[in-house]
Amino acid sequence: MSRQTRAIIHTQALQHNINVLKTLAPASSTMAIIKADAYGHGALITAQTLQSQVSAFAVAITEEAVTLRQQGITAPIVVLEGPHEPRDCDLAGQHQLTLVAHSEAQLQWLDAASHPVDLWLKVDTGMHRLGLEITRVPVLVQRYRHLLNERSVMVTHMACADELDNPFTTGQTRQIEQLAKKVGLPLSVANSPAMLHWPTTHAQWNRLGIALYGANPVYPTPSGVVLHAAMTLQASIIAMHQVPKGEGVGYGQTWKATRDSRIATVGIGYGDGYPRHCPNGTPVLVHGQRAPLAGRVSMDMLCIDVTDIGQAKVGDRVELWGAKLAIDEIAGYAQTIAYELMTRVSARVPRVLDSAPLN
Template sequence: MSRQTQALIHADALIHNYETISALTPDSKIMAVIKADAYGHGAVNVAKILQGRCPCYAVAISEEALILREAGIDEPIVIFEGAHQPQECEEAARLHCILVAHNHQQLDWLTKTPASRRPPVWFKIDTGMHRLGFDLADIDKVMSEYAALVTAQTVLVTHLASADDLSNRFTQHQLDKFAALQQRYKLNCSIANSPATLGWPGTHAAWNRVGMGLYGGGPLPQLSAGSTLKPAMTLQASIMSLRTITSGESVGYGQTWVAPRKSVIATVSIGYADGYPRHCPNGTPTVVRGQRAPLVGRVSMDMLNIDVTDIPNVRLGDTVELWGSQVSINEVAKLAGTISYELMTRLSTRVPRVIVK
């Protein structure tokens, strides 16, 4: 490896987070959501780290399931978006995956698939998210028309729109709508994502679908005192250039930062092509030698600059934490006008993921 830019993936944090969340939900099973390359952590990495603990994984699309199978991951995998093409129905069965069906076209494809080559089917129901799922008013018709697809493995799934806001009553409204179905069909259910698993015990069902909680980012409801989730990723790079500039001199493209005093500027080997957000403003924190060092000037494609004037003994090659346990990814995301989900999933393939055991 040439430059020292890397994302450390902390196996102990992933296991800690998985176990902490599992302990909160003794009557539910936790499915680890590892779509989008496990939110940038590496889906195969995360599946292997959780192997033996986690009974089931979830991805968005078939291609993501295939990568896991090719890497030797054998646990059941739920494909959230179901089939986009008819041939994916048989492929899912061959790969021992579960398809979530959210529209009639998918159910028709599954019906035409010979029963011996058909995967288990879960039904997605729209209780207010208005993204995917059958309308509640149609569900009885759907369940009787496609009764041949309903088996003991079938799960009724819904997704919550605002579970990260504990004061928002829409979650209870969605739950109330779903409760009648739970009663009527006596099938297993899956409602909760991470914020719901942590903050809304009433949403816990047979399967909770946990993504961000495993990765220790946010926004998520706080756990009770004494138990916290740990960041599973540290994004770090090193100082590749150091210079002193005088008061009044500017740094970077567009000269958006002007030194208010004589300043020591460190150039760090990471930029927006690596996934560090270009929208981060002056002052966004990084940490060098245990001390905060603010971003100065615009983030460039491969580099960014920080002010290290107040950090004694700073040296070329020093490690800079962009986010991790010293700099919260939530803080960086907020300053960039986004959420940790986007920062994690946008980390580019140019950044090696290094597993720390």
């Protein structure tokens, strides 16, 4: 039997999550962020699953958008980083992509492009990563008015929306609202944490990423709505060992048996995207029970202590994160965020679709 390591993609979870999130801002248009292969879930399948429920998709770079077009996705696609070089403007024209311009250089490229391209404008309201300088925007809008059309939107990105007591979000929102009113453009502000927790950021367009995939951007604070994990990372037990008290497990023997132990070796490792720095004790679900990680994660395998799970045996499926074990919890053990875990599931792991109804 071949290796049983899989990322199961729950299409009903994607559909449920987007519906629930949309109810928070029923008057807004919703954009599903499917960059980085839909946060590791598979951009094509995510786009196919959600195309009737969202008004547009967004990716980071032109190449991602062109691939989706070549795969038959016809919905509007917004390229969040805009053109990286003038040629991207031509590609956008050919493939009917919407480009976000965050710099004056990009506006010049768009001005010189051979085809008209739908354009959004990104404004820096304090994150200082991408965006036009706020004071320059009125003059730039005037200068490049001919590049804008009725589909153009002003967008900014929230730096701290996952910090629920940080007033920075309110300040960013106020600034962009004033500017959008002044120049007469519709607005897009909210990402997932803002959508869930900052209703004043809801605007004509909301941009939803992580919550769509069922993670909680403000974990462990409750998200306030029921979201379902869209990915379950699964593998199987490929070997079992009796490890006598006092013996070590794995590279560096960083886990020592404090009693005679049963150790299961699971066919997944950091080469598949399971974080190497998950410490001893990180839970893995076996027969619905939590088995602690025992020893360092290696490239293709990891070991867990199943001494207390009598029925565990070779061939059993285990869950690394997903429907029954929150990815946010594992991200905490790995000292990272769910975004990173999802996007790092490697190409070696087959994505397998599950369209079964949610329990």
